[in-house]
Amino acid sequence: MKVGIDKMHFASSHLYVDMTELARARGAEPDKYLIGIGQAQMAVIPPSQDIVTLAANAAYPMLTQADIDAIDLLIVGTESGIDNSKASAIYVAHLLGLNRRCRTIEMKEACYAGTAGVQLAQEHVRVHPDKKALVIGADIARYGLNTPGEPTQGGGAVAMLISADPQVLALGTDSTLLSQDVMDFWRPLYRSEALVDGKYSSNIYVDYFQDVFKGYLSGTKTRAEDLTALVFHLPYTKMGLKALRSALPMVSETKQEAWVAHFECARKLNRQVGNLYTGSLYLSLLSQLLTDPELQAGNELGLFSYGSGAEGEFYTGIIQPDYLKGIDLGLPQRLARRRRVDVATYEKCFNQQLAWEATDQTIDYHTDPHRFVLIGQRDEQRQYLDQWA
Numbered sequence: 001m002k003v004g005i006d007k008m009h010f011a012s013s014h015l016y017v018d019m020t021e022l023a024r025a026r027g028a029e030p031d032k033y034l035i036g037i038g039q040a041q042m043a044v045i046p047p048s049q050d051i052v053t054l055a056a057n058a059a060y061p062m063l064t065q066a067d068i069d070a071i072d073l074l075i076v077g078t079e080s081g082i083d084n085s086k087a088s089a090i091y092v093a094h095l096l097g098l099n100r101r102c103r104t105i106e107m108k109e110a111c112y113a114g115t116a117g118v119q120l121a122q123e124h125v126r127v128h129p130d131k132k133a134l135v136i137g138a139d140i141a142r143y144g145l146n147t148p149g150e151p152t153q154g155g156g157a158v159a160m161l162i163s164a165d166p167q168v169l170a171l172g173t174d175s176t177l178l179s180q181d182v183m184d185f186w187r188p189l190y191r192s193e194a195l196v197d198g199k200y201s202s203n204i205y206v207d208y209f210q211d212v213f214k215g216y217l218s219g220t221k222t223r224a225e226d227l228t229a230l231v232f233h234l235p236y237t238k239m240g241l242k243a244l245r246s247a248l249p250m251v252s253e254t255k256q257e258a259w260v261a262h263f264e265c266a267r268k269l270n271r272q273v274g275n276l277y278t279g280s281l282y283l284s285l286l287s288q289l290l291t292d293p294e295l296q297a298g299n300e301l302g303l304f305s306y307g308s309g310a311e312g313e314f315y316t317g318i319i320q321p322d323y324l325k326g327i328d329l330g331l332p333q334r335l336a337r338r339r340r341v342d343v344a345t346y347e348k349c350f351n352q353q354l355a356w357e358a359t360d361q362t363i364d365y366h367t368d369p370h371r372f373v374l375i376g377q378r379d380e381q382r383q384y385l386d387q388w389a
């Protein structure tokens with residue numbers, strides 16, 4: 001039985017900052033951000049969006065009533081949690097009108113948790129093929145203004161419906177994992193911005209990729225040459241390029257050229273959004289599927305997921321004949337229609353997130369065009385609004 005991704009949809013902000021402008025404001029050469037980091041634009045998340053609204057906004061456009069009736073598992077992977085006890089997934093299930101008989105949980109392991117969700121969901125569907133699982137990776141990447149990590153911020157959510165007989169990608173059941181205690185990136189409970197050893201984290205990422213990729217090839221019948229393209233978690237798009245380059249000596253010259261060309265498509269949309277932690281690998285998969293003219297049904301993709309701390313996984317999937325029917329076809333146009341804001345506005349948005357304190361707070365959401373918005377906090381409870389209701 002085939003099980004995998006049946007539908008995929010993305011949501012982020014309607015605002016972005018241009019990386020040339022940000023580089024100039026920080027006294028950096030624009031090419032450092034554009035080429036050295038590999039980012040052209042960065043999503044600016046307004047205070048009216050958090051992981052709950054991003055997740056719900058990502059999922060609702062792709063769900064039919066039949067999907068909602070069949071979903072009995074919702075997993076939100078995130079490292080931008082809004083509560084230490086209650087799962088963001090409960091809020092998301094409510095906003096989406098999901099079935100009450102649904103296992104509804106939040107998962108955490110840095111950027112890796114989205115993949116943990118996908119793998120657990122595929123195992124669930126293999127046992128219950130008449131059911132569907134909704135997996136959403138939702139995050140807001142925050143390092144702080146004027147920090148080395150700043151050009152690798154961003155945010156958004158990717159929602160994936162996992163089902164039997166999927167339209168988009170049939171997932172393999174083999175995978176190779178690596179999980180060890182590494183202090184490359186972390187965020188203590190008292191901080192809203194991550195702590196990171198940037199260069200170390202980038203080196204660990206490549207080491208993890210090499211380990212799980214080689215482990216996968218030696219433990220399965222798959223040869224590197226069989227893989228049409230490699231799709232990576234993209235904290236910044238140069239990171240994926242570095243990992244890809246580390247794998248090129250393993251394949252023929254023709255395959256090397258093909259992999260590099262496919263990668264340019266896989267990073268196209270991530271260049272415009274920035275890091276979205278748990279969703280980054282899956283935005284890159286969407287980018288591959290939406291913008292790669294050489295892709296065909298039957299092609300096998302290799303997927304590398306990495307979460308600091310650190311956990312990595314390599315697995316594969318086969319593109320299905322109807323893949324274009326299951327993906328977010330309007331995404332490139334939506335990104336092109338976003339409003340560019342100047343650096344001062346980006347900084348204001350960055351500092352205006354709901355404060356981590358007990359006071360009642362209101363958020364001006366009136367210019368946010370998204371269906372689900374965060375409008376404030378009352379009696380220590382976050383207040384969400386469906387603007388269509």
Ligand code: HMG
Binds near residue numbers: 030112196
């Ligand atoms: P930095 O120190 O400001 O940058 O931080 P740099 O000096 O290393 O320069 C970056 C690159 O730009 C270099 O290229 C320069 O040569 C180049 P590289 O040597 O890396 O190939 N450069 C130029 N290129 C063209 N023209 C120029 C120019 N000037 C310089 N004029 C760093 C960079 C990525 C370390 C920083 O932004 C950072 O700390 N980011 C956050 C950490 C991160 O993203 N790590 C990635 C791996 S960990 C991961 O993926 C997990 C994560 O997503 C979290 C999670 O799991 O939850 C982060």
